[in-house]
Amino acid sequence: MKITLNDGSVMIFPDQTTVLGVANTLSEGLARNAIAGEVDGKLVDLSYVIKQDAKVRIITLKDKEGLEICRHTCAHVLAQAVKSVYPTCSLAIGPAIENGFYYDIDFKTPITQDDLKTIEAEMAKIIKADLPIERFELNKKKALDLMAGYREPYKVEMIADLPLDAVFSFYRQGDFTDMCRGPHLPRTGLIKAFKLTSLTGAYWRGNSKNKMLTRIYGTAFPKKSELDEYLQKVEEAKLRDHNKIGRDLEYFTTVDTIGQGLPVLLPKGAKTVQILQRFVEDEEYKRGYLLTKTPYFAKSDFYKISGHWDHYKEGMFVMGEKKCSLSVR
Numbered sequence: 349m350k351i352t353l354n355d356g357s358v359m360i361f362p363d364q365t366t367v368l369g370v371a372n373t374l375s376e377g378l379a380r381n382a383i384a385g386e387v388d389g390k391l392v393d394l395s396y397v398i399k400q401d402a403k404v405r406i407i408t409l410k411d412k413e414g415l416e417i418c419r420h421t422c423a424h425v426l427a428q429a430v431k432s433v434y435p436t437c438s439l440a441i442g443p444a445i446e447n448g449f450y451y452d453i454d455f456k457t458p459i460t461q462d463d464l465k466t467i468e469a470e471m472a473k474i475i476k477a478d479l480p481i482e483r484f485e486l487n488k489k490k491a492l493d494l495m496a497g498y499r500e501p502y503k504v505e506m507i508a509d510l511p512l513d514a515v516f517s518f519y520r521q522g523d524f525t526d527m528c529r530g531p532h533l534p535r536t537g538l539i540k541a542f543k544l545t546s547l548t549g550a551y552w553r554g555n556s557k558n559k560m561l562t563r564i565y566g567t568a569f570p571k572k573s574e575l576d577e578y579l580q581k582v583e584e585a586k587l588r589d590h591n592k593i594g595r596d597l598e599y600f601t602t603v604d605t606i607g608q609g610l611p612v613l614l615p616k617g618a619k620t621v622q623i624l625q626r627f628v629e630d631e632e633y634k635r636g637y638l639l640t641k642t643p644y645f646a647k648s649d650f651y652k653i654s655g656h657w658d659h660y661k662e663g664m665f666v667m668g669e670k671k672c673s674l675s676v677r
Contacts, residue, residue, distance in 0.1 A: 352403040361398070368394040368534075371406045381408040383538060384417050384531045391417070393483055393531040409538075409570040416444045421481065421533040422471075422542050422568040423449035428524035429470035430564075434459070439526065440502040440552060440561055447578070448567030452550050454502070455562055464544040464564070471542065478537030479522040483530060491516040495527065502552065503527050541575040542568040545582075556662060 351361050351370060361370065367385030371378050371394070385392050386405040391413055398404065407414045423442035430437055430453055442451030486494060488507060495503040507516060507527070519528050521536055533539065544566040552558035569575040586592070594600050599617030606612065613621060632639070651657040651664070 349398065350401040351398070352401075354405040363399065365398050366394065367392060367396050367398065367404065367406070370398070370404050374406070378406055378408075381410075382406045383409060383414050383533050386413070391531050394534050395483065396531075415568075415570065417531055418533060418539060418570065419449040419568045420444040420528075420530075421536070422539050422566065423451050424519065424521065424524075424526050424528065424532065425471050425474050425536055425539065425542075426451050426467065426544070426564060426566060427453075427526055428474055428521060429467050431524065432470050433466055438502055439500055441506075442526075448545065448565060450563050450565045452552070452561040452563050454552075454559065459547070459562060461547060464547065467564070468542075468544050471544075474522070475536050475539045475542075477522065478535050480535050481532050482520045483517060483532070484520065485515050485517050488512055488514055488516065491518075491527070494518070494525070498525070539568055540570055541572040542566060543575060543579060 349361050349363050349365065350358050351365075352358050353374075359373070361373070367387065368379065368382065370385070371382040382394060384394060384407040385396060386407060387396065387398060388402050391407070407417070409415060409418060420443065423444065426449070427439050427442055430451070431439070434455060434457075436456045438454040440452035440454065442449065488510065491507050492504060495507060510516075516527060517530055518525055519530060519532055544564060546565045548563050548565070549560045550563040552561055567575070567578065569578065594611075594617070597616065598614050599620065600611040600613050602611055611617075629639070645667075648657060648666070651660075656664070
């Protein structure tokens with residue numbers, strides 16, 4: 349079997365070689381630092397078996413993909429910790445995101461920001477235990493039975509929505525099992541620095557008609573120094589938050605009866621907007637632009653053509669079934 353490496357070189361390997369086997373052949377140091385692999389452009393676990401000629405790249409925590417895998421694994425450690433502390437909760441989804449990860453959870457009793465310390469302590473225990481992380485696959489019936497046995501209704505719903513011939517991947521770490529596409533770190537002990545940052549509400553599947561879940565946010569880095577640097581930048585950014593600065597300068601406020609996303613401009617803010625508008629209008633005139641204005645109200649068909657209807661219908665004021673709509677800008 350021919351394996352093309354990231355530098356373009358080609359090596360011969362026995363059939364049924366794993367990604368870790370490739371890393372071990374290349375160097376012991378690379379194998380120690382390897383956390384996953386990329387086979388023909390697809391990210392896979394170290395245990396993935398390569399069955400035919402392929403292009404292979406070994407992924408470490410220094411790679412962008414490696415950091416994402418670390419954070420995704422940390423999301424599962426979060427889920428395991430939450431289930432340990434709050435065994436009656438139900439798990440929804442927990443992906444990696446740009447600056448960290450989150451997990452949506454349905455708690456029987458709401459938790460607060462203060463509870464994150466307890467969850468963090470449990471996560472630290474799981475990481476210290478250095479639990480091996482094992483992937484396995486099931487067909488739809490067995491996947492449904494497994495998640496129903498764990499009393500995970502959100503997982504059951506996701507499985508039920510997929511085709512009968514679908515194959516579902518799961519990851520087991522200790523006595524905890526979660527459904528996930530992966531890949532993940534080979535063991536929990538490879539998570540070196542993490543922090544739970546906040547919690548907020550999130551509708552199941554992003555639909556306001558569904559139940560509101562609790563979303564716990566966190567982040568993870570290969571080194572504690574990198575985590576500390578990131579957290580410091582977040583705190584500094586809060587001091588420059590336009591929402592805080594605008595209120596402090598008395599530019600705007602918000603009123604619950606109007607809506608938190610709809611600011612009310614105070615005299616200073618209104619004057620600033622007026623000055624900016626006049627500047628823009630004068631500059632446009634100097635450059636030969638001609639001004640036009642569209643109506644605030646229009647038939648819903650107009651917004652369907654523009655694409656706004658499908659994406660922003662919930663944030664639009666609708667007058668009648670098929671009459672007209674007011675765009676929220």
